[in-house]
Amino acid sequence: MTETLKPENADQVLDAVKWAVSEATPLEVRGSGTKEGFGRPVQAGRVLDLSGLAGISAYDPGELVLTAGPATSMFEIEQALDAANQELAFEPMDLGSLYGLGEGTGTLGGVIAANLSGPRRIKAGAARDHFLGFQAVSGRGEVFKSGGKVMKNVTGFDLSKLMAGSFGTLAVMTEVTVKVLPRPEKTRTVLLFGADDATAVGALCHALGSSFEVAGAAHLPAAVAARSNVGYVRDAGTSVTAVRVEGPGPSVEHRCTALRDLFGKFGPVEELHSMNSAALWREVRDASFLADDWIEKQVWRASVPPMQGAGVGAKLRAALGGEAFYDWGGGLVWFALDPRADAGAAEVRAAINDCGGHATLVRAAADVRQAIEVFQPQPGPLADLSKRVKEAFDPEGILNPGRMTAGV
């Protein structure tokens, strides 16, 4: 059992990191631990448990920003936002069900550190686009802060963007500020039944290119649709393609009608109202189709140019068996396969190589994640650059060593 350091505030985080630097003792940076299965296993001398840095420190709905400790649970964040009828527009995914853990136990810091965004990313942008500022302790044992509460700034290098998706390997965040937005008044989903993957992705791209402000575009092949808890989807007996529109009532009605017409050219259509919409997009967001009795399957998440999505899905199934489903209009391919020692890494990388995508192994046993590259390997010059960035923040390599790639 690794010993744990449990700072209660930012000063104690600084002390802990300074100590780790002086002792050359690597730290595993941890919020609530729900993303332990995401990334490579970390070999660390101590766990730096940030759970003491929890709680919302500033939230005035009128400011459209929220500041909180990194270990504030997403449940707490969502509750506070709900009460003011606001939300995080990037729709952070909850990895809980994918890892067989509870929902809402992940932390805000974890969401940012992993740059986790949901279906609305195609419209609202990714987590990093809503991440306005932070305070942190670098691996050099120095306190710094960047960004702030403003919607835009151009004050030097955009350190927030660097911090988002860095998996705790550059600095330990002690405070996080994110942009929040009013929740849309109404949500509707238009479903198209029976389209094959390629037709579906074509229809989704068409919808995304329209002026109907689509805020979700997913395709579930029949085997995945059957795993939904939404009746219309589960009982369709065929594939289901879904687009979401949100906003004030009348405009949602209008856009829904337009999208039904557009989808109607490809096959039979149906419409989901608020409750069912919310349930379906939560499933898409959290990839919960791949949970429950599929919990043993390994899961990849590949980001590709949207129009290539269906082709990539076909290649993956041909090479490895398994099941795929699509979000972001085809730009995000979720793929589940029966466990293999190498998780089919070579086949997955080959399938996305031609179209310039990247694939991440999101779920697999620790020994598998230790043995292969979990994240997309970077070409030489880029890997070298990443290494230099790592050294600039954490020259001794004490923060989450090896989490992203061996040596970084």
Place this chain on the structure above:
Amino acid sequence: MSIPSATAGAKAPGSVDDGLLDVLAQIVGAGNLSTADAVREQHGRDESYHPSAPPDAVVFCISTEQVSQVVKACADRRVPVIPFGTGTSLEGHVAALSGGVCIDLSRMDSILTVNAEDMDVTVQAGVRRKALNDYLRDTGLFFPIDPGADASLGGMTATRASGTNAVRYGTMRENVLGLTVVMADGRVIRTSRRARKSAAGYDLTRLLVGSEGTLGVITEVTLRLYGIPEAILAAVCPFPDLESAVNTVILTIQSGIPVARIELLDEAQMDAVNKYSKFDYPVQPTLFFEFHGSDAGVREQVENVKAIAADFGADDFQWATRPEDRTKLWQARHDAYYAAIALRPGCRGIATDVCVPISRLAECILETRKDIDASGLCAPIVGHVGDGNFHIIFVVDPDDAEEMARAADVNERMVMRAIAMDGTCTGEHGVGYGKIDFLTAEHGEALVAMRAIKRALDPLNIMNPGKIVRV
């Protein structure tokens, strides 16, 4: 103004000698290398009031490969490299503070690939914003970021440009998908490909967006595109006073109405616009709006905004639906700077640029307006107020030291006020060397991290030295 010295910045030891000029001529051809005074002078100056600093030589490159060779040749001799797009920056970004070689990218003006279905485009760095949109017109797509100037997309990326459309479409940082960059040692990297970024190493794309040429030379940019909206509607509406105009903006944004543009011009600026662009708008604080979306969506946005404005005593909306009317209306907004300067012939304009949290916007603008009035300066206010960002255009006589000092005083008070309100000293113009000292005031601690990055990626300090952070 607190005008920074044009010689600020670390002195790189290397200098441009005949040996280097020979090498450069071999790389780009003698005809694409210039040491002429006029050419050097033009390349050391941007649109700001900051003293210019000409480079020792200018090379006109036509490919990433050429840029790479030029940077290598300069790195070998520790000679500074300054990238140049169109020279429309506003904080002395292109000034060759330590001499060196300016790489002019304007001839790298090819649009490389348009992926209409995936809604992205890859361009060379020298392609200008308007040329791209002209090219895209037939595809039904457009690139929304509009800083006013017809800047190059490479320059807009390097300065993380934004502009009037940022409320709905974001800034360059949300819309750059990938880059080709020549790093300080001449190596060429491609930061990410066309797929949306999701966990594949650090986000080097966004690190380079806004790095102002201090980490590398951007030679190609992949951008996100948008469908041209089904309906576009623009309007101008005067308000009884500044406060009601700003409060209308705040409430519009807080209600989540997805306006494409919402711009504030105070009465001094409206007066200038009327005179300059031959309009007869009421000389009152005025909001310029643009709505994008489906027909029904636009109608609904308009109804909601009208209701809010009415609560603040404004109901005289003038609408522009025809494209030519819209163009005229926005041209008037974009000409604000020139219109302001025309108020006092022979004077210069100094544009400032702060950004505050939306809830503090009214307070910040009103206090600043009071300051201006008390100072007796000619200084209209304009702003992309939808994201909390606004500018004062000081129209000043550069030879009048006392007047310049008064302007500097108002500016400094405004910047410190913004910073005290959790705001920033620059919402969109960037740091260059003009704001380098304000940056220290705003977040000194972040500079340590920025300096470490600068040292890690440009150990010789040859990439646009003396900008953003001094090392």
